[in-house]
Amino acid sequence: MRAAWRVASVRAAEEALMATLPPGTLMRRAATGVARRCGELLADRYGSGYGHSVLLLVGPGNNGGDALFAGAALARRGVTVTAALLNPARTHAEGLAALKSAGGRVSDATPSTVDVVVDGILGIGGRGGLREDAAALVARAVRACGADGARPAVVAVDLPSGVDPDTGAVPGEAVRADVTVTFGVLKPGLLVGDGAVHSGLVELVDIGLGPWLRDDPALRVPDLDDVAEWWPQPGPGDDKYTRGVVGVATGSAIYPGAALLSTGGALAGPAGMVRYAGAAVDAVRFHYPTVIPTPRVADAGRVQAWTCGCGLGTDERAAGELRAVLAAEVPVCVDADGLTLLATDLSVDELRERRAPTVLTPHDREFARLNEGEEPGADRVGSALRLAARTGAVVLLKGDRTIVATPDGRAYVNPTGTPALATAGTGDVLAGLLGSLLAGGLPPERAAVAAAYAHGLAGRYAAEAGPVTASDVVGALRPVLGRTGMWRTG
């Protein structure tokens, strides 16, 4: 599991660490990481950096200092380094001296060729978008060409300038990096929202901060090992009931497909049995002979978790079914129309009274319905955490980087998503899978994280064969679980 920390935590750790080291040590470690990455990019492109051109965009703070020291290291290796200073009077003096003594130069004019642009305008001290002069400088720099005629690679120092380090918000103009070399720890802004899109490949350089971090991380990023370790496996003593039974209360006469997709997702999960309750009994019976179908939740029999809401409709019957599901003292995943019903016919605050866990899986417009009309906005993690705290439910906020937030303040971002999943019905598959993980006994936080992770991988796998439909995602789940080792019972 990787993790990211907010600026306040990073600054506190840096201060504590710096007190134990000679001045300038951390900046030199940081700059070495940037210079190494730029050297690799030049070597990949030309075989060597010698004689090739790096343009440093240098802001007024320590971020600019990092860029200047990195430039000095590159210049010592024969790279042609030019620094454009945004605010000459406030430029990092030692960094500038180091660059000049290594043979680098300062110029306002963009060099005739630029192979790598180093963005040292703003780091974790940046606030708001790039100001006009900085935005113009960036626009000129990225329009330049390298010696091979291709556009320059853009390497951001610590954080792309113009990205909010804590939230990933991009309030105005911002640098779009190919690579971000970040120091000490990841920052949430590199992983979520628009910030993630602007960061490109994120490379972490260890500057020794780890032992000095005192706060909990602001955001966690699960990896395959985490999810594989959590995924319930059947044991020799198990039967279909002990593995957990998941109930799926989804679909309607108008949307029978949602019933099939959510049931398909549930069948790929770890539960030993799937019960379906709803209007699509005939379709479910036809497609999935192993599923036990009944028209109503009240007749479904015992389950260890419910998934409710996908294509359910929002009429009185649907509201009654959702009420019946929420009244059961088992974990519940509420999706789609179920979320709309929570915002209209039922009350979000009623969720707090449930004794068993609830997971809500909104996309942005469903989120707005639950949140007095307000979409998550630029701070997606903060918004998901606030809804989780208000409802007492785990919130899985869908999107390009799906967020999972818990009522007691933990947040995760899913790293496996793909835009190929932006197609009708894939959310239904996710909700069914999540319900099965809940029925299999995973705590709601892990069930939500694991479902998003496996669902993202299934989307990627399905996309290898061509454009993806939600049915393809259902079909991809089983091979993905097997080949990645999430499913290990062979």
Ligand SMILES: NC(=O)C1=CN([C@@H]2O[C@H](COP(=O)(O)OP(=O)(O)OC[C@H]3O[C@@H](n4cnc5c(N)ncnc54)[C@H](OP(=O)(O)O)[C@@H]3O)[C@@H](O)[C@H]2O)[C@@H](O)CC1
């Ligand atoms: N601390 C450490 O131990 C280590 C830190 N390291 C490095 O230091 C970086 C943090 O450095 P930092 O604190 O100097 O802040 P930084 O990001 O350079 O910018 C602040 C300056 O920008 C200005 N400014 C703000 N917003 C602006 C805007 N929108 N448009 C234009 N200007 C704007 C602001 O001026 P103000 O507006 O406040 O007058 C202020 O002068 C960190 O990201 C990492 O790279 C590494 O060396 C490892 C060790």
Ligand SMILES: Nc1ncnc2c1ncn2[C@@H]1O[C@H](COP(=O)(O)OP(=O)(O)O)[C@@H](O)[C@H]1O
């Ligand atoms: N641009 C995107 N990039 C990656 N994943 C996306 C994107 N757009 C949507 N998704 C994913 O696709 C799924 C869509 O779910 P949802 O909006 O509920 O669709 P539906 O209701 O049609 O099933 C979610 O898992 C979401 O995270």
